[in-house]
Amino acid sequence: MTEIEKFGHFAFIRHSGISKYVEALEQGKLTATRCRKCGSVYFPPRKFCPKCLADDMEWIEYEQAGEGRLLSYSILYLAVAGFDEKEFPAPVGVAQFPDGNRVYARIEGVAPDSLRVGMRVKLVPKALPDGRVTHVLQPA
Amino acid sequence: MSSNVAIVGVGMTKFGKREDADVKELGFEALKAALEDAPNVSPKDIEMLLTGYAWGYTATRNPTGELAEYAQLSPIPGFDVHAQCASSTAAVITGWSFIRSGFAKVVAVVGVQKMSELSGREVQRVMGQSADSSLEAPLGMTMPTAYALRAIAYMDKYGATEEDLALVRVKSSEYASRNPFAMFRQKFTTEDVMKSRPISYPLKLLDCAANADGAAAVILASEEVATKITDTPVWIKGVGLATGQQTVRGVPDLTTFTPTVEATRMAYRNAGVEPSQVQVAETHDCFTISEILDYEDMGFFPRGEGYRAIREGQTYVGGRVAVNVSGGLLGRGHPVGATGAAQIFGITRWLRGDAVGDIRVPAELGVAYTRGGVGTYGAAVVLSRRR
Numbered sequence: 206m207t208e209i210e211k212f213g214h215f216a217f218i219r220h221s222g223i224s225k226y227v228e229a230l231e232q233g234k235l236t237a238t239r240c241r242k243c244g245s246v247y248f249p250p251r252k253f254c255p256k257c258l259a260d261d262m263e264w265i266e267y268e269q270a271g272e273g274r275l276l277s278y279s280i281l282y283l284a285v286a287g288f289d290e291k292e293f294p295a296p297v298g299v300a301q302f303p304d305g306n307r308v309y310a311r312i313e314g315v316a317p318d319s320l321r322v323g324m325r326v327k328l329v330p331k332a333l334p335d336g337r338v339t340h341v342l343q344p345a
Numbered sequence: 346m347s348s349n350v351a352i353v354g355v356g357m358t359k360f361g362k363r364e365d366a367d368v369k370e371l372g373f374e375a376l377k378a379a380l381e382d383a384p385n386v387s388p389k390d391i392e393m394l395l396t397g398y399a400w401g402y403t404a405t406r407n408p409t410g411e412l413a414e415y416a417q418l419s420p421i422p423g424f425d426v427h428a429q430c431a432s433s434t435a436a437v438i439t440g441w442s443f444i445r446s447g448f449a450k451v452v453a454v455v456g457v458q459k460m461s462e463l464s465g466r467e468v469q470r471v472m473g474q475s476a477d478s479s480l481e482a483p484l485g486m487t488m489p490t491a492y493a494l495r496a497i498a499y500m501d502k503y504g505a506t507e508e509d510l511a512l513v514r515v516k517s518s519e520y521a522s523r524n525p526f527a528m529f530r531q532k533f534t535t536e537d538v539m540k541s542r543p544i545s546y547p548l549k550l551l552d553c554a555a556n557a558d559g560a561a562a563v564i565l566a567s568e569e570v571a572t573k574i575t576d577t578p579v580w581i582k583g584v585g586l587a588t589g590q591q592t593v594r595g596v597p598d599l600t601t602f603t604p605t606v607e608a609t610r611m612a613y614r615n616a617g618v619e620p621s622q623v624q625v626a627e628t629h630d631c632f633t634i635s636e637i638l639d640y641e642d643m644g645f646f647p648r649g650e651g652y653r654a655i656r657e658g659q660t661y662v663g664g665r666v667a668v669n670v671s672g673g674l675l676g677r678g679h680p681v682g683a684t685g686a687a688q689i690f691g692i693t694r695w696l697r698g699d700a701v702g703d704i705r706v707p708a709e710l711g712v713a714y715t716r717g718g719v720g721t722y723g724a725a726v727v728l729s730r731r732r
Binding site: 209212213214215216217218221223249276277278279280281282283284285286287288292294295297298299307308309310311317322323339 | 464465466467469470473474477478479480481482483484485486487489490493494495497498501542543544545546547548592593594595596599
């Protein structure tokens with residue numbers, strides 16, 4: 206498996222310019238990229254800077270993720286082909302961090318009927334079976 | 346001098362599971378119907394063939410080439426236009442632009458898709474590929490989930506309920522029961538929708554448009570040709586295109602679709618009309634929530650009041666604006682590449698004074714809007730009986 210293939214529950218692509226994000230998840234760290242030319246910080250990380258068009262990113266630890274808020278959520282009942290049916294139903298959500306960055310991830314540690322827009326969440330790295338790795342939202 | 350462009354013929358196949366035909370045969374069936382509908386247009390008059398088609402659901406890679414050969418239209422120019430579920434609306438706009446430029450005078454646009462060779466789970470994997478393939482699709486990002494996230498955000502912000510969403514399907518099923526081209530002919534109640542099995546909370550099976558097989562075709566002609574061959578041309582008054590977001594994390598506001606707002610605003614501006622003048626609309630109700638968002642994003646109702654419009658019946662024939670009174674994607678079925686051309690089929694027939702089944706809509710100005718991907722593409726066409 207390439208690094209990006211290890212991300213999540215099922216791989217759609219084999220090559221990516223942000224493979225280091227997955228390497229860092231394996232080490233239990235969340236990372237972002239910072240443009241060495243204009244200083245913009247990207248989370249999730251990006252290979253290229255759309256603001257100044259530079260291709261010179263510095264990988265930094267992403268620590269702002271502590272106090273996220275859930276913008277919306279859903280519960281997936283339909284197991285997409287390739288995914289393990291035992292994982293479903295699976296709660297998922299979109300969270301926003303204080304710096305404005307957002308992430309889509311599965312949600313753990315919340316009963317489905319307790320999910321609420323606006324609830325406090327944090328994003329954490331998580332190891333999955335078979336050498337896979339992901340990030341999940343948990344109650345903060 | 347750029348020419349006005351008219352629709353001079355429309356046709357479509359029955360939508361649903363079509364085990365009797367492959368992609369080129371479905372495409373031919375719709376093209377044949379459109380040619381039979383177009384007075385004084387024969388296959389030899391077609392100068393260009395464009396196909397709206399989304400790749401990945403069948404092995405067919407070159408639908409335009411296959412259809413050009415099968416219909417004996419080769420060697421005329423042609424290619425596939427791909428904007429996911431907005432493909433055939435984008436293809437109509439591409440044809441419009443080739444006529445405006447003087448490159449062609451008569452263009453045939455065929456929207457076609459065959460999805461029933463895959464299971465629902467497999468289709469969702471293909472559709473997952475039209476979400477962010479690096480960091481979102483691998484977590485399980487289905488098309489219903491992308492819209493479910495919007496539904497929860499909208500319901501939380503404005504107080505709409507799951508029953509409000511269900512009312513959209515009740516309306517769709519009422520009209521689909523009268524549309525012989527529709528996949529689903531049975532009428533559903535709010536209770537039927539509420540009791541259907543969960544797909545991605547809060548969306549249930551009957552909140553979702555179904556994968557389908559089918560095709561629809563539109564014959565476009567320059568003003569010079571159109572005025573010679575038909576007394577009932579329907580004019581393309583304005584077109585609009587936009588891109589939005591491929592990632593859900595990148596959506597600035599989950600209660601609105603940027604490509605819907607931008608593409609329809611562009612189309613209204615180009616047509617010189619206001620949304621308040623639109624009498625009939627076919628919109629992208631791939632899910633019940635999306636029709637409610639379309640009401641607002643297309644300017645028919647103020648922000649946060651879309652769900653009240655369906656409660657009050659404002660989008661039935663006879664209401665403020667008739668929306669998806671063909672049955673929409675929910676009732677007609679959603680063979681993704683064919684949907685835009687099928688929307689234009691309905692609007693064109695109503696503007697001409699013709700019926701779809703027994704559905705008639707008295708109107709002079711209509712709009713078709715199609716959205717592709719998880720809110721990735723928007724394509725809009727404003728149509729009028731008046732040049």
